[in-house]
Amino acid sequence: xxxVPNSDALSIPExxxxxxxxxxxxxxxxxxxxxxxxxxxxxxxADALHLLGLMxxxxxxxxxxxxxxxxxxxxxxxxxxxxxxxxxxxxxKGLLAEGEEAAQRAVVMDPSLVPGWSNLGIxxxxxxxxxxxxACLERVVALTPDAPExxxxxANTCRRLDRLDRAERHYRQALALYPNYAEAxxxxxxxxxxxxxxxxxxxxxxxAIELNPRLVDAYxxxxxxxxxxxxxxxALRALDALHAFAPQHLGGLIARAKVLKQLxxxxxxxxxxxxxxxxxxxxAEAHLALALVLQAQGExxxxxxQFEQxxxxxxxxxxxxxxxxxxxLMESGRKEEAxxxxxxxxxxxxxxxxxxxxxxxxxxxxxxDPDVAVIEALLAEGERRSLPDLTSAHFALGKAxxxxxxxxRAFSHLNxxxxxxxxxxxxxxxxxxxxxxxxxxxxxPALFERLRRVxxxxxxxxxIVGMPRSGTSLVEQILASHSQVFGAGxxxxxxxxxxxxxxxxxxxxxxxxxxxQRLGRAYLDRIxxxxxxxxxxxxxxxxxxxxxxxxxxxxxxxxxxxxRRDPVDTCLSCYTKQFSGEQQFTYDLTELGEFYTGxxxxxxxxxxxxxxxxxxxxxxxxxxxxxxxEARRLVSFLGLPWEDACLQFHTHRRxxxxxxxxxxxxxxxxxxRGRWQACAEHLRPLLDALGxxxx
Numbered sequence: 001x002x003x004v005p006n007s008d009a010l011s012i013p014e015x016x017x018x019x020x021x022x023x024x025x026x027x028x029x030x031x032x033x034x035x036x037x038x039x040x041x042x043x044x045x046a047d048a049l050h051l052l053g054l055m056x057x058x059x060x061x062x063x064x065x066x067x068x069x070x071x072x073x074x075x076x077x078x079x080x081x082x083x084x085x086x087x088x089x090x091x092x093k094g095l096l097a098e099g100e101e102a103a104q105r106a107v108v109m110d111p112s113l114v115p116g117w118s119n120l121g122i123x124x125x126x127x128x129x130x131x132x133x134x135a136c137l138e139r140v141v142a143l144t145p146d147a148p149e150x151x152x153x154x155a156n157t158c159r160r161l162d163r164l165d166r167a168e169r170h171y172r173q174a175l176a177l178y179p180n181y182a183e184a185x186x187x188x189x190x191x192x193x194x195x196x197x198x199x200x201x202x203x204x205x206x207x208a209i210e211l212n213p214r215l216v217d218a219y220x221x222x223x224x225x226x227x228x229x230x231x232x233x234x235a236l237r238a239l240d241a242l243h244a245f246a247p248q249h250l251g252g253l254i255a256r257a258k259v260l261k262q263l264x265x266x267x268x269x270x271x272x273x274x275x276x277x278x279x280x281x282x283x284a285e286a287h288l289a290l291a292l293v294l295q296a297q298g299e300x301x302x303x304x305x306q307f308e309q310x311x312x313x314x315x316x317x318x319x320x321x322x323x324x325x326x327x328x329l330m331e332s333g334r335k336e337e338a339x340x341x342x343x344x345x346x347x348x349x350x351x352x353x354x355x356x357x358x359x360x361x362x363x364x365x366x367x368x369d370p371d372v373a374v375i376e377a378l379l380a381e382g383e384r385r386s387l388p389d390l391t392s393a394h395f396a397l398g399k400a401x402x403x404x405x406x407x408x409r410a411f412s413h414l415n416x417x418x419x420x421x422x423x424x425x426x427x428x429x430x431x432x433x434x435x436x437x438x439x440x441x442x443x444x445p446a447l448f449e450r451l452r453r454v455x456x457x458x459x460x461x462x463x464i465v466g467m468p469r470s471g472t473s474l475v476e477q478i479l480a481s482h483s484q485v486f487g488a489g490x491x492x493x494x495x496x497x498x499x500x501x502x503x504x505x506x507x508x509x510x511x512x513x514x515x516x517q518r519l520g521r522a523y524l525d526r527i528x529x530x531x532x533x534x535x536x537x538x539x540x541x542x543x544x545x546x547x548x549x550x551x552x553x554x555x556x557x558x559x560x561x562x563x564r565r566d567p568v569d570t571c572l573s574c575y576t577k578q579f580s581g582e583q584q585f586t587y588d589l590t591e592l593g594e595f596y597t598g599x600x601x602x603x604x605x606x607x608x609x610x611x612x613x614x615x616x617x618x619x620x621x622x623x624x625x626x627x628x629x630e631a632r633r634l635v636s637f638l639g640l641p642w643e644d645a646c647l648q649f650h651t652h653r654r655x656x657x658x659x660x661x662x663x664x665x666x667x668x669x670x671x672x673r674g675r676w677q678a679c680a681e682h683l684r685p686l687l688d689a690l691g692x693x694x695x
Contacts (some may be wrong), residue, residue: 012038016047028055046075050082057089065089073102080109084116087123087642094250094280096127096314109329112142125157127314129365133157141170146172152184159191160316164622165383167191168301174405182212189221193228196387196424201225209241216242220251227259229425230582235259250280261296264492266528269293284315296350300332319349323358330362338362352377353389360396365403372400389418395578402576404678411682414576421578422587429591436546436598440605442505443549448609454513455554456520460531462538462638463494465545466563467599468583469573471620475563477629478623484640486534490541490581493526499545508550520554536638545599550613551611559638560610562603565620567693571596571686593689619675 003664010018019034023409038048053068063497069086072078083106091097102119106113135152144150155170168191186208192201205222208215219242227237236259242252253276260269273293276286291306307328310321326341333353342359346352356375365372375393378385394417401410462479464472480487497519498504503576507515531537542563544551551558571593574586585595606615616637623630631646 012042019048019051022049023055028059029056038443042074044071045638046072046078046082049075050078050085053089054085062089062093062571066093072509073105080106080116084119087116087119091119091123091126095283096123100127101124111607112143114140114147114150117143118150121157122153125153125160126316128318130157130161133625134161146177148178148181148184150372151177152187152370155184155191155410156187157318160186161193161384162381162389163384164191164194164386177312177436181212182208182215182218185211186215186218186221189218190224190403191305193225194386194388194414196420197206198225198424200311213247216246216249216251220255223255227255227262230260232263234256247636248279250276250283250286253279254285257289257293262344263496264296265375266293266297270297282313284310284313284317285596287313287325288317288321291321295324295328298601300328303328304624308315311543315417318548319345319352319354322348323355326355327358335362338612351378353393357392357396360399365400367404369400372397375400387424391417394420395524395576396604398576405678407679407682411679417578418575418587418589425584427584427591429585429594430680432585433594433598436602439505439546439549440602442508443609444603445609448549448552451511451513451516451553455516455556456524457557458524458555459557459559459639460524460537461527461551461555461558463538463548463551463560464538464540464542464560464563465560467545467565467570467574467596468542468579468586468601468693469577470565470570471563471618471623472540472542474620474623475537475561475618475634478627478637478646479536479634480536481645481649482536482635482638482643483645484535485538485638486531486536487540488527488530491527491539492541494523494539494541494544494547494551497522497526504547504550518552519550523555535640545603547608548610548615552610556614558614560615561634561637562617563604563620564617566674567596567600567678567690568676568686571690572679572683589683589685590689593686593691597693611683624673 015034015038016454019031019038022028022034023031028660032052033288035048035052035055035311038045042048049068049072053065053072056068057065060641066089066354069089071083072082073086083102086107087099087103090096090102100123101117103123107120110116119134121133121140124130124133124136132159134154137150137157140147140150141154151170151174155167155174156172158164158167168188171188171191172333174181175188185204189208190203192198197389202222202225204219205220205225206669209222212218212285219238223235223238223242226232226238235257237254239252239259242249243256246252253272257269257272257276260266260272267410270290270293271289273286276283277290280286289307291303291310294300294303294306304325307325308322311318311325322345326338326345328337329338329341339359339362342355342362346357346359349355351374353375356371356378358458360371373398379390379393379397388401394413398410398414401407401413424514461487461504466472478491479485498507498520501515501519527537527539536559545562547560548560550561559676571589574583574592575589577586579586585591607617616633618630618690628647632642635642635646680687
């Protein structure tokens with residue numbers, strides 16, 4: 001038996017024993033010395049290489065760890081566990097294919113090796129090979145039924161397979177076996193978010209952090225639930241806590257990029273997304289995050305490339321990437337390509353709720369459409385599916401049956417969809433009404449007299465405001481077809497600027513000319529880079545109607561266009577949509593009617609107090625009846641010369657990111673007028689709440 005040089009003629013086994021003893025005692029230098037002496041006597045000795053690999057991994061040198069373990073596994077009699085450990089390190093490096101190969105080798109060598117099956121199952125899970133992952137992890141549970149880790153890992157795959165009922169059972173079983181299992185609490189938080197149980201999800205994530213303050217996924221899952229609740233500040237605080245001990249963690253970078261995108265801090269988001277791709281060039285999740293940020297910045301071609309990259313890399317992002325690519329093509333006016341892209345996504349992911357519901361918004365259903373049967377079958381799966389999936393499916397079927405003229409069946413689905421969505425948040429209709437009345441009371445004539453023309457006099461901004469689904473997208477598309485007008489879509493910039501200065505409208509009580517200047521300048525700083533030299537930039541955030549009076553003070557040169565439409569048609573259209581942003585008043589017919597009444601009262605107030613040369617109203621029905629006349633009036637209001645391109649708005653190839661994306665790609669049509677009358681018997685709560693406005 002060989003001996004180790006300079007070690008008093010120790011045998012290889014004795015030297016290995018001492019190396020392990022030193023490592024277990026925390027004496028890394030001595031352990032490494034023994035390993036190196038072993039390798040000097042026996043180059044390629046598998047056990048020494050394996051220990052060096054574990055040591056390198058413990059000290060964060062993943063590349064060196066992989067190099068040592070790869071060499072160890074080349075030895076003729078290297079144990080199966082070495083290949084299993086190599087597989088896990090490949091996974092951590094993002095090399096999923098290499099990891100899968102190593103894990104497969106491990107379980108072939110030793111079919112009873114539980115860590116081998118577990119690592120293989122997790123690798124397959126991350127590669128999106130979910131049925132294969134399920135089989136591996138079911139084997140692990142069968143081999144070790146009392147191991148909480150086995151139940152936790154199996155639950156993760158069940159969750160990704162949309163078998164949420166089974167996933168919850170295994171998470172709960174893991175916690176029954178080990179109540180302080182931080183990872184299981186964290187994963188349960190993610191599942192509860194998918195089920196719409198946001199408060200419980202946040203509690204589980206916080207408990208996981210309390211149990212293990214360095215558990216990365218717990219911070220990511222807490223951020224996820226806060227993002228879902230549109231609490232972006234809270235999400236950033238969770239990610240700040242993660243950043244304190246893991247500043248370069250890939251998931252943290254991606255999550256922060258997504259939050260910053262939602263906050264329209266897209267330059268910062270882009271920097272983080274590019275950093276994530278540089279850190280992990282083979283990460284589908286990183287490329288997907290970059291695609292989403294580029295999409296938000298209007299960089300369509302590069303965004304499409306990144307969606308494609310994310311779709312073709314190993315991982316679990318392909319479905320979202322393919323759907324995102326199809327949606328972006330739709331937003332860009334490339335409908336034929338978009339529909340082909342949706343087909344491609346469904347070929348790869350048959351029965352995908354995400355893709356089917358996205359495609360539902362992009363087309364008009366006719367009797368016998370096969371998508372209807374597929375979505376109905378998905379709903380039949382019940383609680384296996386996440387609450388967002390079920391809600392989206394009900395909204396899609398509501399639209400489909402309305403398209404086909406079956407109001408009774410449509411409202412069966414729409415009522416369920418809206419009830420499910422409404423159950424996920426708190427909303428106080430009476431408090432909202434008092435708030436809107438308080439806005440009107442604050443913006444009395446005396447305030448305008450005191451602060452008249454003290455803001456920044458830029459003529460760049462044009463605000464299109466009104467209720468959602470009232471024709472705001474149509475008006476923007478008409479005006480954005482003009483060569484001197486840039487349509488920026490729905491921007492949160494004004495709300496974010498206002499919120500950064502205090503509660504609204506209370507901040508008006510102490511407003512000075514200097515404050516008005518600061519607010520106006522802060523808003524312009526956000527939008528001027530978007531204008532690309534155009535004389536006018538349209539901010540089409542409908543909810544900015546709340547701030548119309550403040551706009552007049554801080555941006556006296558800005559123009560406001562209030563879009564109106566038949567009240568019942570407007571509210572019906574809102575009720576049929578699941579909005580991407582917060583439109584909490586739209587998911588209950590009574591609350592919707594109450595909100596509309598308060599909105600109309602506030603708009604009547606703005607009509608009385610705002611300067612007529614900077615505020616006009618346009619009716620959707622008038623645009624439909626007299627496109628050219630209304631278009632000329634709008635262009636004149638913007639102080640621009642007429643261009644015939646405004647009449648060909650549906651051919652304009654700008655990106656449109658709105659719930660009305662399909663409609664604004666079509667010439668003017670009148671089929672939406674009076675649409676509500678065919679559904680009147682289903683709208684009684686709305687009609688009662690609207691009162692005289694519904695007449």
